Amino acid sequence: MSSIKKITINDESYPTLLKQIFTPPKELYVLGNLEKEEKNPLAVVGTRLPSSYGKAICYSLVKELAARGITIISGLAKGIDGIAHEAALDAHGKTIAVLGSGLNVLYPSIHKKLAEEIVGRGGALVSEYPPDTPPDHWQFPARNRIIAGLSQATLVIEAPKKSGALITAFFALNEGREVLSVPGEINKENSGGTNNLIKLGAKPVTQAQDVLEIFGLETKLDQKEIIKPDSKEEEILLKILKPDESIHVDKLTELSKLLPSAVLSTLTVMEINKKIKNLGQGFYILNL
Incomplete structure (x- = not known):
């Protein structure tokens, strides 16, 4: 694996979109390849406990989006985050994981191999915390602003009404970024947050084309x-x-x-x- 790089907010290589948010991190620690301007960056977030429906939708949507040149940004958590990273890699696309811990204290540890694959295949691990910082509960909501800040739009796939994924969505809304949501069954707990986002004005997503048109990308399958x-x-x-x-x-x-x-x-x-x-x-x- 490559070595960890430190990027400060005054460096030329600091990500442009992230620099525009209300509270950009003063420094970033990066393992891998983080561009100043990523190609079509999309945050994909959701519950840590997805249903079979959520797993299927996340994998198929993200894989097609990544194959069309969308850079997938997520948080390496269990559930939707991990599926999104895996789908992007399976599509030979780029994916970036933003951690709520230092890069030397990978969390969750179950995704160590996935993290290595992300870096090894041209993506990046990113954190605002020094490399040896252990995970703490307050750090994860804070890192969600970075996931939203690095992204042109945020897509939420399955999230109950009380979900960290919604924090990411509201950060995106506050920054004037596009928020998208996959609708779910009205009687399912995991659909409460996503369906409420649509009520609040998030764009409903039922196919990859709904996302691709935001980025102005070709939607026809080869x-x-x-x-x-x-x-x-x-x-x-x-x-x-x-x-x-x-x-x-x-x-x-x-x-x-x-x-x-x-x-x-x-x-x-x-x-x-x-x-x-x-x-x-x-x-x-x-x-x-």
């Missing part, structure tokens, strides 16, 4: 990105699987009318070939 089956079983499953809605293996078996063993073996091969994404607990989505 023909080469269409997944092609390598077997009759794959052809059947591809007609059922979707990129924005997870489906359980039992449902796949029921709808495909294939033997359970055939479904499982085919899903394994498709996952190895990165045609699908395994969300855990038997749920799958298309890997577009």
Whole structure:
């Protein structure tokens, strides 16, 4: 891994968008590649405990956005943050993680490998705290202003009414940045915050195009990105699987009318070939 760099607010390389917020950090510690002006920077935040719906939406949306040249900025937390970073990397895009601890005290430690991959593939880890600063609860709301400040817009995917993700959204609103929200079921706790944001004027997002048009980017999928089956079983499953809605293996078996063993073996091969994404607990989505 590269060495940690210190950037002060008076340095030429200090990020332009971050410098414009009301309380920019006086110094940043950076591991990896942080540009003064990132390409199409978008904050993606949400709950640490996403549903299968939230996981599927986050992965498919972010992967397509990153493939279209959006730089994904998030907080390396469990849940939506981690999924957003992973989806960006899977799309061979750039992603930046803003930490609520020093860069030598990675938190959460479960994402150590993910953090290494972010840096190793051209992204960056960023913190306003000196490298050996341990995590503390008050530091995370403070770091959220940096996530919003580095970004041209903030996208919230699944957040209850009391969520740190909403802090990021309100920082963005206060800075005059665009706020976007993925709507959810009205009777689900994880949808309370996101649905309220839409009531307050956030732009609802139901497809990648809703985000891409803010950045003025091309939205048409390249023909080469269409997944092609390598077997009759794959052809059947591809007609059922979707990129924005997870489906359980039992449902796949029921709808495909294939033997359970055939479904499982085919899903394994498709996952190895990165045609699908395994969300855990038997749920799958298309890997577009």
